[in-house]
Amino acid sequence: MNLRFYIDPETDLLHIYEQGVNEVEVEDILRKPGEDSLGREGTRVAIGQTIDGRYLKTVYVPEP
Numbered sequence: 001m002n003l004r005f006y007i008d009p010e011t012d013l014l015h016i017y018e019q020g021v022n023e024v025e026v027e028d029i030l031r032k033p034g035e036d037s038l039g040r041e042g043t044r045v046a047i048g049q050t051i052d053g054r055y056l057k058t059v060y061v062p063e064p
Helices: 023-031
Strands: 035-038 044-049 055-060
Touching: 023 044, 023 055
Parallel strands: none
Antiparallel strands: 035 044, 044 055
16 A cells, blocks of 8 residues: 655644654554545545554545
């Protein structure tokens, strides 16, 4: 799975870091979401549990 992450232009860091989330956790949720629904403006919202047992909501934009 190829993932691209939003980089905060003010910090030059991945936005997920500001939320206390790492890349592996996002991939866990996107690989096996418990729920995946339509979001706003072309986004989708995946909710699930990471391998470590943490529950997360991930907003993403699928590529065509």
